[in-house]
Amino acid sequence: MELLALAGGFLAAAVRVATPLLFAATGETLAERSGVINLGTEGIMLAGALAAALGATAWGPWAGFGAAMLAGMCLAAVFALIAIGARADQIITGTAITLAAVGLTGTIYRRAYGDAGVGLSLPTLPNVSVPGLASIPVIGPGFFDQPAPTYLAVAALPLVWWVLFRTRLGLQLRATGEAAAMARAAGVRTGLMRAGATIVGGGFAGLGGATLVLAQVGTFAERMTAGRGYLAIAIVVLGRWHPAGVAAAALLFGGATALQFLFQALGTRAPYQLFLMLPYVLTLLALAGAVGRVRAPGDLGRS
Amino acid sequence: MARLSRLAWAVAAVVLGLGVLAGGLEAMGYDAAPALGALWSGAFGSWYAFTSTTLVRSVPLILIGLGIAIAFRGGALNIGAEGQFYAGAIAATWVALHVAERPAPVAVISVLLAAALAGVLWVALPVWLKLRFGVIEVISTLLLVFVAELLVSLMVLGPLQERGHIYPQSDAIPDSARLPLIGGTRLHAGFLLALALGATLWFVFSRTWWGFKLRAVGLGPRAAEVSGRIDSQRVGAAALFLSGAMAGLAGGVEVSGVSYALYPNLSPGYGFTAIAVALLAGLHPAGVVITGILFGALEAGAGAMQRDAGVPAIAVYVVEAVIIIVALLATAPKGGWSGARVMRRKRPVASKAA
Numbered sequence: 001m002e003l004l005a006l007a008g009g010f011l012a013a014a015v016r017v018a019t020p021l022l023f024a025a026t027g028e029t030l031a032e033r034s035g036v037i038n039l040g041t042e043g044i045m046l047a048g049a050l051a052a053a054l055g056a057t058a059w060g061p062w063a064g065f066g067a068a069m070l071a072g073m074c075l076a077a078v079f080a081l082i083a084i085g086a087r088a089d090q091i092i093t094g095t096a097i098t099l100a101a102v103g104l105t106g107t108i109y110r111r112a113y114g115d116a117g118v119g120l121s122l123p124t125l126p127n128v129s130v131p132g133l134a135s136i137p138v139i140g141p142g143f144f145d146q147p148a149p150t151y152l153a154v155a156a157l158p159l160v161w162w163v164l165f166r167t168r169l170g171l172q173l174r175a176t177g178e179a180a181a182m183a184r185a186a187g188v189r190t191g192l193m194r195a196g197a198t199i200v201g202g203g204f205a206g207l208g209g210a211t212l213v214l215a216q217v218g219t220f221a222e223r224m225t226a227g228r229g230y231l232a233i234a235i236v237v238l239g240r241w242h243p244a245g246v247a248a249a250a251l252l253f254g255g256a257t258a259l260q261f262l263f264q265a266l267g268t269r270a271p272y273q274l275f276l277m278l279p280y281v282l283t284l285l286a287l288a289g290a291v292g293r294v295r296a297p298g299d300l301g302r303s
Numbered sequence: 304m305a306r307l308s309r310l311a312w313a314v315a316a317v318v319l320g321l322g323v324l325a326g327g328l329e330a331m332g333y334d335a336a337p338a339l340g341a342l343w344s345g346a347f348g349s350w351y352a353f354t355s356t357t358l359v360r361s362v363p364l365i366l367i368g369l370g371i372a373i374a375f376r377g378g379a380l381n382i383g384a385e386g387q388f389y390a391g392a393i394a395a396t397w398v399a400l401h402v403a404e405r406p407a408p409v410a411v412i413s414v415l416l417a418a419a420l421a422g423v424l425w426v427a428l429p430v431w432l433k434l435r436f437g438v439i440e441v442i443s444t445l446l447l448v449f450v451a452e453l454l455v456s457l458m459v460l461g462p463l464q465e466r467g468h469i470y471p472q473s474d475a476i477p478d479s480a481r482l483p484l485i486g487g488t489r490l491h492a493g494f495l496l497a498l499a500l501g502a503t504l505w506f507v508f509s510r511t512w513w514g515f516k517l518r519a520v521g522l523g524p525r526a527a528e529v530s531g532r533i534d535s536q537r538v539g540a541a542a543l544f545l546s547g548a549m550a551g552l553a554g555g556v557e558v559s560g561v562s563y564a565l566y567p568n569l570s571p572g573y574g575f576t577a578i579a580v581a582l583l584a585g586l587h588p589a590g591v592v593i594t595g596i597l598f599g600a601l602e603a604g605a606g607a608m609q610r611d612a613g614v615p616a617i618a619v620y621v622v623e624a625v626i627i628i629v630a631l632l633a634t635a636p637k638g639g640w641s642g643a644r645v646m647r648r649k650r651p652v653a654s655k656a657a
Binding site: 037039082086089091092093095096097098099100102107108110111222227230231233234237271273274276277280281283284287288289296300301 | 328333380382428446449456575576617623628631632
């Protein structure tokens with residue numbers, strides 16, 4: 001019984017940690033399928049996190065989510081303008097966007113809430129338990145007793161899958177990512193495809209930042225995303241650019257972090273950093289083709 | 304002519320970056336003039352400020368920036384210099400804590416060599432993945448940044464933790480492993496090392512066959528390859544190794560000259576800022592030294608800006624971002640080794656044959 005509760009708690013923590021990653025990785029999947037690698041995702045999540053805090057302070061948590069999505073899309077639009085519009089290098093544009101977001105959010109946050117150190121406390125969204133299913137041992141607390149954004153992130157997966165693999169739009173988008181020149185010759189407006197995918201992806205990343213603030217931490221801090229945006233890019237690779245794979249990879253990264261909490265609960269001094277390294281190592285192995293066959297979209301990162 | 308216009312772009316980028324900062328601060332209700340004044344005096348206001356904050360901060364930026372210039376010239380996008388920096392810092396600390404009895408020059412030199420070697424080792428996996436499986440180095444080097452940061456955390460809570468086992472940091476390294484300071488300031492000899500390496504690279508880039516090959520591979524690996532005299536895979540790999548060595552060395556210099564100990568967050572993102580440094584310099588070694596000092600001044604001045612004008616120091620990242628974007632639009636590095644498909648294969652690999 002004790003063990004079941006522990007496992008349930010572990011799974012619940014893993015899913016909770018995975019949710020912001022899943023949002024961002026879902027958005028990045030869209031972008032990368034269109035041939036855009038957006039390292040600005042880290043900064044976009046951060047912008048989403050601050051927008052969520054500001055929106056939630058003014059009009060409540062759900063307005064925070066809306067503001068975060070909007071902020072994410074705006075910042076992604078700036079990225080698209082530079083990297084797709086002006087055909088600048090995507091990688092470096094992405095790092096610049098992240099730097100800009102770190103500076104902007106840090107400055108705006110201090111302006112809005114006073115100097116750092118003043119604890120900002122925002123109401124977090126309560127858990128919504130699914131009647132009946134939530135009482136299943138282990139699985140129940142993990143998947144059916146989570147804050148609302150988790151369900152939203154999971155619900156977005158089949159939708160993204162359907163758009164990518166079952167619609168004309170999705171076909172054009174993937175064609176753009178695989179072979180932009182050919183897609184263009186076939187009449188696809190590739191620039192528009194990439195910009196669209198990047199901006200929608202930015203909306204997802206913004207939601208990821210909002211989830212971090214409004215469903216987990218309950219506050220904002222400078223650089224609070226702490227690499228989660230880059231993690232999302234690793235998750236997309238490990239998930240092989242497919243929504244189902246991305247969900248599994250996000251859960252794996254979430255689980256690695258949750259192990260840390262589990263070890264603390266058990267009172268062991270195991271080197272948890274080794275477990276945190278594991279998903280990165282797996283991603284590298286996946287890239288090398290050791291964990292099944294992986295192939296990136298053919299024109300990924302090419303302007 | 305080309306050089307002049309590049310200089311004009313660089314100046315325009317900096318002016319625009321500061322302009323955006325001033326405009327943004329005004330829009331948010333700060334007083335921009337005293338903030339910029341504090342930024343200036345914090346960076347250049349006195350000899351002490353210039354040497355002990357600006358130049359001290361510029362050393363890792365110059366060293367890593369020179370390395371990034373090597374990589375980018377060859378078209379290899381090493382985004383993970385931050386990880387190689389930490390690898391170097393770990394190795395430097397480890398060696399420094401074990402060479403206490405050695406005479407000073409031997410100790411310092413072995414510390415710095417270990418750091419450079421660790422940087423090379425940290426970039427070896429991405430090089431191998433690139434050559435063997437065609438994995439783009441952008442993702443692999445970036446992933447290893449996080450592994451390196453976790454490794455630092457593991458070290459300072461484990462084998463390298465200080466004697467009391469309380470704080471997440473290493474013991475202070477012995478005096479013999481510390482870089483000498485220059486004339487009553489906090490500036491250490493690592494600055495001279497950075498200048499010397501800058502001069503060396505200038506010579507290599509502009510006067511040697513290897514420098515020419517590097518440029519050829521960066522501009523077009525296919526063309527370089529079909530010329531029949533350049534092995535673009537080997538040149539690209541060497542460029543990544545060298546950039547790893549420089550970033551690792553920067554980590555060692557930081558431990559041996561500034562922090563005297565290892566702890567998490569030793570770097571405030573030097574590895575990423577250095578990308579801006581190298582780009583703004585147009586990947587030119589002399590330019591890297593100048594832009595490195597400029598960015599060192601920005602970060603040193605940012606502290607003063609927060610202290611004296613109440614403007615958050617973190618705001619300078621916006622300036623850096625604007626500078627990168629302008630520099631990028633002016634001199635965008637395109638494709639090169641990074642974008643090229645692996646051409647020489649020992650055996651066919653179906654997965655990337657598209």
